[in-house]
Amino acid sequence: MGKVIFYGAISLDGYLAGLEDQLDWLFQTDTGVATTYEAFFATIDTTVMGRKTYQEAKKLMDEGPLYPETTNYVFSHTRKEPLPDAILVASDPVAFVSALKQEKNVWVVGGGSLLKPLLEADLIDEWFIQIAPVLLGEGKPLFEAGDYARRLTFVETKQMGELTELHYVRKAEQVSK
Secondary structure (H helix, E strand, O other): OOOOEEEEEEEEEEEOOOOOOOOOOHHHOOOOOOHHHHHHOOOOOOOEEEEHHHHHHHOOOOOOOOOOOOOEEEOOOOOOOOOOEEEEEOOOHHHHHHHOOOOOOOEEEEEEHHHHHHHHOOOOOEEEEEEEOOOOOOOOOOOOOOOOOOEHHHHHHEEEEOEEEEEEEEEEEOOOO
């Protein structure tokens, strides 16, 4: 059985991106000489992401192929034309990711609107959240409001230049509100 993993960076005030999906704040953050990305990515079979995350990732890669080593799925209800390096999905993300998890390690690349139903279904097994020392004040939050109160188990922290990575795993216990 595989795992569903969130791996990504946020601002200190909890944003994945600026209001217009800007990520310049992240690329202005010194990560030092070592990151956990290569070791993490070596464990991944499949990626899932929303359409906006896909579009922004493609811009950052100068329109090059997106994660050619993995099978990539992009959730969209509006885009219909095929993608060169990903498979479009318009179905329920919970059912789709649940099926993938049976055999694959799935990286939830983003964004918050895709993450919310997966959180509410308690599908995220592991978290790697890198926090950048920047306050954006507004933007696209990692955690949208929802019905997913959960307690996580702390694994470790790692320092990577200016980034601090928090590593957690799922704990079965729910938090009472």
